[in-house]
Amino acid sequence: MRIRAAVIEQKGAPFTIEQLELDAPRANEVLVRIVAVGICQTDIHMQHQEYPVPFPIVLGHEASGIVENVGPGVSDIKPGDKVVLSFPSCGHCSPCLSGSAAYCLHAYELCFGGQRLDGSNALHRLSTKGEKETVHGHFFCQSSFAAYSIALESNVVKVPDDAPLELLGPLGCGFQTGAGAIFNSLRVQVNSSIAVFGVGAVGLAAIMAAKAAGASKIIAIDIEDKRLTLASELGATHTINSKRESSSEQIKSIVPIGLDYVLELTARPEMLKLAVDVLAPKGTAALIGGAPLGTEASIDMNQLLNGRTVRGIIQGDAVPRLFIPKLIDLYQAGRFPFDRLIRFYDFAEINEAIEDIKKGQTIKAVLKVSTPLSPLRPW
Ligand SMILES: [Zn+2]
Numbered sequence: 164m165r166i167r168a169a170v171i172e173q174k175g176a177p178f179t180i181e182q183l184e185l186d187a188p189r190a191n192e193v194l195v196r197i198v199a200v201g202i203c204q205t206d207i208h209m210q211h212q213e214y215p216v217p218f219p220i221v222l223g224h225e226a227s228g229i230v231e232n233v234g235p236g237v238s239d240i241k242p243g244d245k246v247v248l249s250f251p252s253c254g255h256c257s258p259c260l261s262g263s264a265a266y267c268l269h270a271y272e273l274c275f276g277g278q279r280l281d282g283s284n285a286l287h288r289l290s291t292k293g294e295k296e297t298v299h300g301h302f303f304c305q306s307s308f309a310a311y312s313i314a315l316e317s318n319v320v321k322v323p324d325d326a327p328l329e330l331l332g333p334l335g336c337g338f339q340t341g342a343g344a345i346f347n348s349l350r351v352q353v354n355s356s357i358a359v360f361g362v363g364a365v366g367l368a369a370i371m372a373a374k375a376a377g378a379s380k381i382i383a384i385d386i387e388d389k390r391l392t393l394a395s396e397l398g399a400t401h402t403i404n405s406k407r408e409s410s411s412e413q414i415k416s417i418v419p420i421g422l423d424y425v426l427e428l429t430a431r432p433e434m435l436k437l438a439v440d441v442l443a444p445k446g447t448a449a450l451i452g453g454a455p456l457g458t459e460a461s462i463d464m465n466q467l468l469n470g471r472t473v474r475g476i477i478q479g480d481a482v483p484r485l486f487i488p489k490l491i492d493l494y495q496a497g498r499f500p501f502d503r504l505i506r507f508y509d510f511a512e513i514n515e516a517i518e519d520i521k522k523g524q525t526i527k528a529v530l531k532v533s534t535p536l537s538p539l540r541p542w
Pocket residue numbers: 203204205206224336337
């Protein structure tokens with residue numbers, strides 16, 4: 164079928180909206196009409212090839228939509244289902260089998276390979292000479308900066324019919340990561356203390372979740388006052404602008420014995436060191452921000468000796484089919500108001516949306532690709 168998709172031709176190039184051909188879903192795949200799709204930092208990293216990814220490619224991995232068709236062998240999902248597309252996993256390796264799909268041994272090829280694991284690709288276009296050219300797809304097994312997407316049955320999450328579908332895409336990556344870090348990875352306790360270094364979309368989701376979990380001291384640290392104000396409104400009990408104030412001194416004055424948890428999202432080595440330095444004995448510093456490959460941080464070994472833990476977190480340790488419906492329940496109960504972070508753009512405004520994210524004017528951009536009620540219009 165002919166679809167509209169945002170393509171990156173080469174490293175650092177803007178997105179261009181083009182007509183592509185999309186094959187029918189194969190075994191265990193589903194075809195989803197995309198309603199809306201969030202823009203995540205990982206899409207921007209990939210646009211600039213900060214991690215290897217083949218070009219030309221269709222990115223996008225925070226989509227919501229309506230199932231249009233299913234391939235052979237699909238049993239849990241049917242046409243008409245409203246769904247959120249989340250991260251893929253193989254389902255067969257040891258982390259997958261032990262319930263840790265976010266750490267799937269095949270995650271890299273599944274997310275960033277630009278093709279199916281068997282090397283095939285559902286997306287292509289015709290060259291000016293009329294020859295079939297591959298456009299890499301299957302990014303996070305969805306490539307959802309597009310009117311339609313091929314996903315796996317296993318990375319599609321059915322959501323309730325009355326849920327606000329156009330808002331839900333970022334639950335598939337960014338918001339799931341921040342909230343999952345609190346509920347699943349750290350299991351933040353009532354009356355505990357936590358600092359969040361960097362309050363963009365993921366950090367603010369973590370702040371909301373920490374409040375919902377009953378943490379009594381929630382410290383937001385950032386260099387943008389606007390984001391710190393939003394953090395206060397969403398549950399931060401203290402804010403620190405690290406451009407103007409010493410984070411370590413301020414944290415010490417708020418929690419003299421040190422923090423139970425720190426979430427590090429800035430991906431800066433000195434901030435990971437600080438995250439460990441400000442922990443209480445037995446506290447945990449968790450790294451979420453993706454630093455360039457090969458980045459090293461120095462940590463005082465004696466700090467670790469005293470029972471402290473440093474760990475990384477992918478996708479908030481979520482099992483999306485269990486976790487995303489819980490986040491929707493929490494949202495509907497008014498305890499996880501993630502809609503406050505979202506600003507909508509038309510699909511054609513994808514480059515402007517990314518500029519606004521970079522300038523700090525938008526926390527979470529969501530592109531409206533089609534409306535749930537409109538007739539099917541692939542172009
Ligand atoms: Zn993401």
